[in-house]
Amino acid sequence: MRRFSLTKSIQVLLFSILLIVALYYGKPFLIPVVFAGILSMLLLPVAEWLEHKGFPKVLAVLCADLLIVAVVAGIIGLISWQVADLAKNASQLESNITQRVAQVKQFVATSLGVSPQEQQQMMQKQQGSSGISQHVTTMLTTLGGAATDFLLMLIYIFLFLYYRGQLHIFVLRLVAKEKQQQAEEVLGKIEKTSRNYFTGLMLMIGCLWIMYGIGFSIVGAKNAIFFAILCGILELVPFVGNITGTAITILVNVAQGGNSGVLIGILITYAVVQFLQTYILEPLVVGDKVSINPLFTIGGIVAGELIWGIPGMILAIPIIGMAKIVCDNIEVLRPYGYLMGQEEKKGKRKGIKNPLTKRG
Numbered sequence: 001m002r003r004f005s006l007t008k009s010i011q012v013l014l015f016s017i018l019l020i021v022a023l024y025y026g027k028p029f030l031i032p033v034v035f036a037g038i039l040s041m042l043l044l045p046v047a048e049w050l051e052h053k054g055f056p057k058v059l060a061v062l063c064a065d066l067l068i069v070a071v072v073a074g075i076i077g078l079i080s081w082q083v084a085d086l087a088k089n090a091s092q093l094e095s096n097i098t099q100r101v102a103q104v105k106q107f108v109a110t111s112l113g114v115s116p117q118e119q120q121q122m123m124q125k126q127q128g129s130s131g132i133s134q135h136v137t138t139m140l141t142t143l144g145g146a147a148t149d150f151l152l153m154l155i156y157i158f159l160f161l162y163y164r165g166q167l168h169i170f171v172l173r174l175v176a177k178e179k180q181q182q183a184e185e186v187l188g189k190i191e192k193t194s195r196n197y198f199t200g201l202m203l204m205i206g207c208l209w210i211m212y213g214i215g216f217s218i219v220g221a222k223n224a225i226f227f228a229i230l231c232g233i234l235e236l237v238p239f240v241g242n243i244t245g246t247a248i249t250i251l252v253n254v255a256q257g258g259n260s261g262v263l264i265g266i267l268i269t270y271a272v273v274q275f276l277q278t279y280i281l282e283p284l285v286v287g288d289k290v291s292i293n294p295l296f297t298i299g300g301i302v303a304g305e306l307i308w309g310i311p312g313m314i315l316a317i318p319i320i321g322m323a324k325i326v327c328d329n330i331e332v333l334r335p336y337g338y339l340m341g342q343e344e345k346k347g348k349r350k351g352i353k354n355p356l357t358k359r360g
Contacts, residue, residue, distance in 0.1 A: 027307070044191070062158065075233070194318050194322065209228050215269030218265070221266055292342070293340065293341060
């Protein structure tokens with residue numbers, strides 16, 4: 001009697017399903033750990049430089065960890081300063097919003113035949129079903145969870161950097177002795193790729209701050225610096241972030257009473273910045289740090305959002321890039337690494353024959 005055996009395809013499918021389930025239900029634990037692991041690779045040169053300068057290991061790692069705190073605190077302080085400036089005109093902003101809402105209600109009443117009274121009743125029912133207190137509670141819970149994850153991430157970064165030698169040896173001992181040299185090279189490639197990607201991304205965000213700030217100021221957008229910072233930070237979320245930042249800029253300027261010239265100027269600024277980012281900044285600053293084809297880039301971002309939300313969208317590209325490096329260096333996984341990567345140009349292919357060409 002023939003024994004039942006799983007084929008390789010079914011095994012890969014089952015492994016993928018189990019991995020997705022583990023990632024989904026392990027989200028509260030895994031998100032700060034993965035962020036900490038990637039940021040640890042980014043901060044490793046700082047810790048090593050401080051140790052070479054004579055700092056004790058604990059102090060060097062602590063200083064590298066506090067560098068993250070300083071950067072985040074600086075960004076929050078800058079945003080708070082701009083928000084405080086925005087709040088000075090709160091009464092005028094409220095008046096403009098009320099006026100715009102009245103115009104929208106009048107437009108709906110004229111176009112769709114829904115009277116302002118009926119619209120008000122619908123809004124009251126919607127507010128009654130959700131409740132303002134529920135929104136406030138949800139927001140406070142989200143902020144509390146983010147603060148807890150940030151604190152955990154700092155602890156993990158400290159531990160990863162402090163025990164980096166032991167973790168490194170642990171990974172090498174997972175493979176056979178004859179494969180340890182290859183494993184060493186893979187770890188080096190993963191560390192270099194993640195570091196270069198996030199370093200280039202931070203440099204690009206800084207350039208976007210400058211370009212958006214100049215562009216929004218020229219077209220006369222109010223609180224130009226605040227919206228420039230917002231658009232730059234939202235660039236951390238691929239594809240969606242820049243569109244969201246520009247949409248928020250337009251909506252707030254409409255609420256502030258901005259005329260059509262300002263709104264058209266904001267759209268032109270967005271188009272110019274996106275052109276410069278796509279054809280100059282990304283090739284020059286980011287480059288091919290993570291060589292992934294668009295299919296896996298978009299699919300990974302969508303899957304990351306479904307599994308981990310916004311953190312998944314931020315982490316999708318570097319995680320896929322690391323997975324590609326691992327696949328490229330393991331014989332049985334090389335087809336998957338090839339599938340994830342960019343297609344090589346004909347002039348760069350070496351030793352790979354086209355299976356469709358006729359043999360001479």
